[in-house]
Amino acid sequence: MTAMVQYDFDGTTAVVTGAASGIGRQTALEFARHGASVVVADVDDNGAAETVDLIADDGGEAVAVHTDVTEMSDVERMVETAVDEFGSLDYAVNNAGIGGAQEPIGDLDEADWERIVDINLNGVWRSLSAEVDHMVDQDGGVIVNMASVLGHVGFQNASAYVAAKHGVLGLTKTAAWEYADDDIRVNAVCPGFIETNMLEEGGITSDEQLRQEIAGRHSQNRLGEPEEIAAAVVWLCSDAASFTNGEPLTVDSGYRGI
Ligand code: NAI
Helix, strand or coil, X not given: CCCCCCCCCCCCEEEEECCCXXXXXXXXXXXXXXXXXXXXXXXXXXXXXXXXXXXXXXXXXXXXXXXXXXXHHHHHHHHHHHHHHHCXXXXXXECCCCCCCCECHHHCCHHHHHHHHHHHHHHHHHHHHHHHHHHHHHCCEEEEEECCHHHCCCCCCEHHHHHHHHHHHHHHHHHHHHHHHHCXXXXXXXXXXXXXXXXXXXXXXXXXXXXXXXXXXXXXXXXXXXXXXXXXXXHHXXXXXXXXXXXXXXXXXXXXCC
């Protein structure tokens, strides 16, 4: 579906969190296709191993590292793995996320709020923190945070998710200014609704009527594919995006919020 652009990522290393499935897996595959070695970081060890196998089948190089983005020691190990295994950390995609409980604000348990924010927002901060530490010493790098079109607009029964994704955009814009002098670019991608496990688990793609309704909020009257988001991520990491920094790049077919 996406055009076959080719970037030269030979000799570089990319870390992708949440790379055991969906958008993260496709992004890991796309980095490898352009020549990068990839660290596949996820809590799901089986899915991560499958991603590594898919990259190897395609002639690429990857390693899996068990990473829970709610644990600082895990994200630090993830960065160390990139350096120990492949010698550098050039690109980092902070993509791990969950949909989580769907309730109106008054009914949402505090524990559910905290879990969703801890993974979707605090997890991005932890990852960023470990990544910039290394990239400053290494004299540069590129980071992409996975936000959402729900980083721009509201969505009923998803207050914690929406708040976390709005927060990811604030974090992205701030990090871009803090580290521009260190030759580190930090951007975000804001996908519309994409065909992944997250939508399956959230009951969106399993309910045909709801699926049609959500698809209809996109100008092309369909959901997006993970490949269409991975293409935007690698573009942001490439030199073609050398003057793009602090940008919430929206890839959502003109999603119409309600
Ligand atoms: P997915 O469910 O296929 O992938 C999410 C991955 O994150 C899974 O492999 C999961 O194991 C991993 N993960 C969950 N908690 C983790 C943790 N604590 N530490 C490390 N890894 C963890 O879902 P999808 O759709 O590929 O989601 C990827 C990102 O894209 C998420 O940040 C999501 O919010 C975002 N996104 C997804 C959209 C969609 O419609 N599918 C739309 C907009 C944004």
